[in-house]
Structures are given as structure tokens and as C-alpha cells.
Amino acid sequence: MNAGSGIGPSGAARPRLAPHVRLSFDARRARWVVIAPERLLLPDETAVEVLRRCNGDASLDDITADLARAFDADRDEIARDVGALLRDLGDKGIIVA
Amino acid sequence: MSTIAPPPLALQAEITHRCPMRCVYCSNPLALEPRSRELDTAEWCRVLDQAATLGCLQVHFSGGEPTARSDLAQLVAHASAAGLYTNLITSGVMLDEATLATLATAGLEHAQISFQDVEVTTGDRIGGLKGAHARKLGVARMVVEAGLALTVNAVVHRHNADRVAEMIELAVALRASRIEVAHVQYYGWGLKNRASLMPTRAQLEHASAVVEAARERLRGRLVIDYVIPDYWARLPKACMGGWGQRFILIDPAGRALPCHAATTIPGMIFDNVRDRPLDEIWARGAAFERFRGTAWMPEPCTSCERQEIDWGGCRCQALALTGDAAATDPVCWKSPQHRAVRALAQAEAMAPGDRFVYRGAPQKAPV
Numbered sequence: 001m002n003a004g005s006g007i008g009p010s011g012a013a014r015p016r017l018a019p020h021v022r023l024s025f026d027a028r029r030a031r032w033v034v035i036a037p038e039r040l041l042l043p044d045e046t047a048v049e050v051l052r053r054c055n056g057d058a059s060l061d062d063i064t065a066d067l068a069r070a071f072d073a074d075r076d077e078i079a080r081d082v083g084a085l086l087r088d089l090g091d092k093g094i095i096v097a
Numbered sequence: 098m099s100t101i102a103p104p105p106l107a108l109q110a111e112i113t114h115r116c117p118m119r120c121v122y123c124s125n126p127l128a129l130e131p132r133s134r135e136l137d138t139a140e141w142c143r144v145l146d147q148a149a150t151l152g153c154l155q156v157h158f159s160g161g162e163p164t165a166r167s168d169l170a171q172l173v174a175h176a177s178a179a180g181l182y183t184n185l186i187t188s189g190v191m192l193d194e195a196t197l198a199t200l201a202t203a204g205l206e207h208a209q210i211s212f213q214d215v216e217v218t219t220g221d222r223i224g225g226l227k228g229a230h231a232r233k234l235g236v237a238r239m240v241v242e243a244g245l246a247l248t249v250n251a252v253v254h255r256h257n258a259d260r261v262a263e264m265i266e267l268a269v270a271l272r273a274s275r276i277e278v279a280h281v282q283y284y285g286w287g288l289k290n291r292a293s294l295m296p297t298r299a300q301l302e303h304a305s306a307v308v309e310a311a312r313e314r315l316r317g318r319l320v321i322d323y324v325i326p327d328y329w330a331r332l333p334k335a336c337m338g339g340w341g342q343r344f345i346l347i348d349p350a351g352r353a354l355p356c357h358a359a360t361t362i363p364g365m366i367f368d369n370v371r372d373r374p375l376d377e378i379w380a381r382g383a384a385f386e387r388f389r390g391t392a393w394m395p396e397p398c399t400s401c402e403r404q405e406i407d408w409g410g411c412r413c414q415a416l417a418l419t420g421d422a423a424a425t426d427p428v429c430w431k432s433p434q435h436r437a438v439r440a441l442a443q444a445e446a447m448a449p450g451d452r453f454v455y456r457g458a459p460q461k462a463p464v
Contacts, residue, residue: 040154
């Protein structure tokens with residue numbers, strides 16, 4: 001959304017969770033949570049699908065293609081949404097590329 | 098009457114009140130718990146297990162100075178094994194490379210180190226410990242070298258509010274992933290020094306502008322959390338994310354508190370983890386039920402659309418400033434006492450006072 005993000009628009013970037021950030025399933029609440037230093041995020045279902053693919057191996061292009069396949073959705077639309085989400089998570093220090 | 102509480106997200110484990118620092122803004126109570134009354138290792142381990150079962154996802158080891166306890170690594174390892182994400186809230190002055198390595202191996206994820214200034218003279222004077230600032234700088238570097246996440250907690254007040262830009266630069270230089278630029282909140286011991294710490298309105302505005310600019314500039318590199326001084330605010334903070342909604346705090350002697358300063362409120366009954374399991378205390382303890390939800394609220398909260406956003410603000414602040422813990426936090430512009438609080442902030446910010454009162458010492462500054 002804003003310029004100057006830690007995560008650029010490059011489809012070759014390989015996003016991953018920042019050090020000491022965990023994506024884990026909270027059995028007590030029956031939902032995924034993101035746990036970071038003194039912070040907690042409750043990602044919605046879309047964000048969970050993206051975050052689970054941010055493993056440092058898959059490129060942004062790979063992730064987009066995979067999501068477009070899995071949800072039978074328009075690739076460009078997915079690319080826009082994923083890009084915006086990852087920029088936001090990058091600003092929050094949750095994702096690094 | 099009582100609202101069903103969702104499980105807490107985090108446990109604040111105040112494992113000791115002992116501390117080598119004597120910060121003039123210390124928000125701990127005037128009377129500290131002695132070592133002889135502290136929960137022992139086994140008791141803390143039981144509390145950590147109960148917290149994890151109850152639904153806590155994180156534990157914040159704090160104090161006092163949590164590293165003053167020799168069993169800290171044991172507690173970190175236990176918390177970690179119970180599935181809790183572990184944070185250490187520390188002054189840093191008692192840490193060294195060996196201890197940090199042990200804590201990292203035990204499963205510690207993150208350390209937050211407080212800084213009283215970027216300048217050694219003011220820093221040591223505010224912290225009441227000579228040599229503290231230099232030690233903190235060294236330890237912050239060790240934290241990053243040990244592979245842990247680092248948060249710089251920059252405590253802001255009248256004597257350093259003009260150096261917020263330098264504080265943020267310090268966090269970058271120390272390779273912190275996050276900085277909390279936190280104006281002093283006046284509780285406990287800190288209330289005694291309020292008139293000597295209160296920033297001016299102009300200082301606050303300058304600091305806020307610096308933070309905004311830095312956020313933009315450091316986007317994606319450094320997370321900047323900002324806490325403004327309540328007395329200058331128009332809307333109260335959602336203290337603890339709402340009383341009995343998100344956090345449970347255990348004090349060194351095992352009392353379960355909805356917030357750090359709740360013991361200042363008269364007539365409260367606090368359960369002790371020595372006597373009662375944590376899930377019962379959370380769900381049905383008198384202290385947690387007292388201000389949970391919205392049923393206790395007076396006007397103007399009752400008819401306010403923000404009642405489940407700020408939850409009436411801070412109970413301890415309402416008590417300190419109005420004499421009534423069940424009043425609307427007077428920081429709120431809708432409170433009948435709001436103007437008096439603003440006038441107080443103005444008067445104290447303009448007061449020349451910079452004579453600090455230190456814990457355990459006569460009135461004079463040590464350095």
C-alpha cells in the first residue's frame with residue numbers, strides 16, 4: 001500500500017516468517033494464531049492460507065499460482081491481494097523476504 | 098452480572114520485585130514483596146502449566162528484575178515445554194553472555210530491554226544506578242548475538258522527550274526488531290515523581306511527530322509502538338485490553354491480578370495461586386469479576402459507543418485521580434474531571450521540579 005515497504009513487489013521474493021515469529025494452531029480456540037514478541041495476531045482464513053505458504057522456499061509467484069489453483073480464482077486478483085497482505089505483514093515485522 | 102470471559106491470551110509472571118535499578122518512574126507498588134514471600138520454582142512451574150492449559154499463548158517474565166532469580170532459565174524451559182511463547186522484560190543490567198546463552202537454550206524467544214535515555218548521565222540518573230546505561234548497551238548487543246529477538250523499550254519523560262529521534266536510531270543501531278517509545282505512565286512509585294517527569298504539551302507533540310516520521314522511514318525494518326502520556330490524551334487507553342479480558346498477572350507472592358497496579362484499589366479481594374487454580378480465579382475470582390465487561394460502568398461510559406473499545410479506561414488511574422476506582426477514567430474528555438487532569442498536567446509540566454524521590458533512599462539523587 002505504501003512505498004518503502006521491506007517487501008518489494010518482486011514475484012521472485014521468497015517470503016518467510018520473521019525470526020521468532022510463529023504460526024501455530026491454537027487447539028483451545030480452534031484457530032490459527034501468529035505469535036510474535038509481545039504481540040499476537042489473529043489471521044483470517046485468507047491470511048492463514050497465505051502465511052502457511054510463506055516457507056522461505058516458495059516465491060511470491062509460486063504462492064500466487066498455488067492459491068489461484070487451490071481456490072480456482074483469478075491469478076491477478078490473487079497477486080494483488082497477496083501483495084497487499086504481505087506488505088502489511090512486512091510492516092508489522094511478521095514476514096520478511 | 099458476571100460476563101463469561103474468553104481465555105486470557107497472556108500471562109504476566111512477575112517473578113520477583115527485587116531489582117538493582119531504582120527507576121524514578123517505577124510503576125510497581127510502594128511496598129514491594131520480599132524474597133521470603135516469593136513463589137518457589139515448583140509453584141511457578143505449576144502456574145505456567147495452568148496458564149497454558151487455560152489458553153495463554155505467551156508468558157512475559159517480568160518483575161522487578163526477573164534475572165535476579167537464579168531459577169529463571171528453569172522457568173523459561175518449563176514455560177517453553179508447556180507451549181508458551183516466552184518473553185523476558187528486563188533492565189538488562191544483570192545479564193551476561195553465559196546467562197543469555199542458557200536462556201536461549203531454554204527456549205527464550207525475545208528480550209525487551211528498557212532504556213532510560215540515550216545519554217548516559219540522564220539515563221543513569223533516571224534509573225538510579227550508576228553504570229546502568231553502558232551495561233544495557235552491551236547486553237542489548239549480546240541479546241541479538243545470542244539469536245534472540247530484541248525490543249528496545251525507550252521510556253520517555255520530560256528530561257528526554259526531545260531525544261526520541263536518537264532513541265529510535267539507537268534501536269536501529271542495536272539491530273532491534275522493535276522499539277516501544279513509551280511515555281511514562283504514573284502508577285505506584287512513579288506517582289511520587291510525576292511532577293518531575295511530566296512532559297510539556299509541546300514536547301509530546303514533537304515526540305509524536307518524530308515517531309510518525311520514523312514509522313514511515315523505517316517501514317518494514319523496525320516496528321515502532323508508541324504509548325502517549327495519558328494525562329495529555331483525550332481518549333483513555335483500553336487498559337490491559339479490558340479488565341479480565343486478555344491478561345492475567347501473577348505477582349511475586351502468588352496473587353492473581355487483573356493489572357499491574359490493581360493492589361492499589363481498596364476493598365479488592367485477590368485470589369492466590371497457592372490456594373486456587375488459575376482457571377477458577379480467571380473465570381470466577383472476585384477481582385477479575387469486579388470490572389469485567391460493561392455492567393459496572395457509570396455514565397458517561399454507559400451510553401458511550403466506545404465502551405467496548407476502551408472499556409472505561411484504567412481503573413487504577415481513575416482511583417489515583419478521582420479517588421474512585423469505579424469512575425470513568427478522567428483522561429476521557431467526557432469525564433467531569435477531565436479538565437482538572439489536563440490542568441494538572443499543565444501545571445506539573447511547567448513546574449521546575451526535577452528532584453527525584455528514589456526507592457530505599459533519602460530524597461537526594463545518587464549521581
